[in-house]
Amino acid sequence: MEAERRPAPGPPSEGLFADGHLILWTLCSVLLPVFITFWCSLQRSRRQLHRRDIFRxxxxxxxxxxxxxxxxxxxxxxxxxxxxxxxxxxxxxxxxxxxxxxxxxxxxKEIMLKNDSKVLDAMPHHWIRGNVPLCSYCMVCKQQCGSQPKLCDYRCIWCQKTVHDECMKHSLRNEKCDFGEFRNLIIPPSYLTSINQMRKDKKTDYEVLASKLGKQWTPLIILANSRSGTNMGEGLLGEFRILLNPVQIFDVTKTPPIKALQLCTLLPYYSARVLVCGGDGTVGWVLDAVDDMKIKGQEKYIPQVAVLPLGTGNDLSNTLGWGAGYAGEIPVAQVLRNVMEADGIKLDRWKVQVTNKGYYNLRKPKIFSSKLWVASSLCSIVFL
CATH class of the missing domain: 3.30.60.20 (Wheat Germ Agglutinin (Isolectin 2); domain 1)
Known part of the structure; x- marks a missing residue:
């Protein structure tokens, strides 16, 4: 029987060459995605550093x-x-x-204007083009703005009024801005410029200056805790800066309430209001700062306090009618309307000291589960 023929084995180098190809392709399939991911991450980090430098x-x-x-x-x-x-x-x-x-x-937005008398009494609109809010209407023709799929139409960053490209006229560009719906809450840049000039002249009669803004002017100061409500406070800070003067907005994690409330001393007596965005702890912190103003003899500058509750455990806010917690269910503009329409009431704040005398020098531990608002006297708070 003829022996079965088998193919002669190839040289050893061919097998090693095939194994090398397999190893090479395996390394490429594993290392190439890793390299691309690392390169993209590096480029992203460089872009972030570049942006942060511009931001700063x-x-x-x-x-x-x-x-x-x-x-x-x-x-x-x-x-x-x-x-x-x-x-x-x-x-x-x-x-x-x-x-x-x-x-x-x-x-x-300029928080203060240059000391130019031509601008102080009549501040013009500050228009920017495009990305107008949804469902906004032209102040000239009353038709909807921003309906075209392109960069179009204008919005004033102070009064929030919008106008079509074709309705924008030269006279409208130079028209005086009235600061819109929230004019009674906004501190105009011209006011701060005039205050700065009065302080240089050693004058403190702010009532005469404020009379030009009307009797209904009750400027609002925002004190928000950016860490409250799963960092919702940080987003609220930006939304309030859009609608108000940025100088009125404070993050209490960066600027303590006692420093932020010194802005009230540049305003007429009993005119300021404060909106606290945070939990009961943040509200208590602000009310403590209000008490410090009394100690400093600044009682005439003490503001009324409103609350926008963030997070959980907002018993004080719920009791006063501001709700148990804000989760963005109403727009920020409506929050400002609620503040303007709210009424003021007096709030008792007590300083309580508990002493356990014990018997036979033995003290029995007790649990006290009620909340105490530690302070010294009355403060004013707005009630919804």
Whole structure:
């Protein structure tokens, strides 16, 4: 029987070559995605450092975002964008490549004006183009704005009024801004400029200056805890900066209430109101600062206090009618309307000291589960 023929084995180098190919492809399939991920992460870190450098030097309040919540167009190149940066003071929105151009081209909200007498009594509108709020209407023709899928129409960053491109006229650009719906809550930049000049002249008669703003002017100061309500306070700070003067907005984690409330001393007597955004602990912190103002002899500047409850355990807010917790169910503009319509009441705050004398020098531990608001006297608080 003829022996079965078998193919002669190839040289050893062919097997090693095939194994080398397999190892090479395996390394590529494993290391290439890792390298790409590392490279993308490195580039992202470099871009973030570049943006932070621009943010730090800018007069805008830039914040970056990975996804805009509504259709957005870059204010510089007019292209549709999904991510980029926005200013939480004036509302500008740009992509990453146009950030530096936007920072140089567009002016943000000015908390104070230059000492120019031509501007102090008649502040013009400050218009920015595009990305107007949904369901906004033109102040000229009363038709809906922002309905076209492109960068179009204008919004005043102070009064929040909107106008179509075709309705915008030269006379409208120079028209006096009345600060819109919340004019009685806003501290105008011209007021702070005049106050600064009066302090240089050693004058403190703020009542005469405030009389130009009307008897209904009750400026509002926002004291928000950015860490309350799963960091909801940080987002609220930006929304309030859009509607009010940024100088009125304070993060109590960065600026203690006792320092923030010194702004009240630049306002007429008994005119200021404060909106505290946080839990009962934040409210108590602010009320303690109010008591410190009494000790300093600043009773005439003490503001009325309103509460926007964040997080849980908001017993005081719930008792006064402000609710047990805010989760964004109503817009911030409605919160400001509620503050304007609220009535003031007096709130008793007691300082309680508990002493256990014990028997035969033995002290029996006791549990006290009630909440105490530690203070010394009365303070005014607004009731919804």
């Amino acid at each position: 030097k800018s007069k805008h309040g830039w914040r970056d975002t990975d996804l805009f919540s509504q259709p957005t167009y870059c204010c510089v190149c007019a292209q549709h964008i999904l991510q980029g940066a926005f200013c939480d003071c004036c509302g500008l929105r740009v992509d990453e490549d146009c950030l530096k151009k936007a920072d140089k081209r567009f002016q943000c």
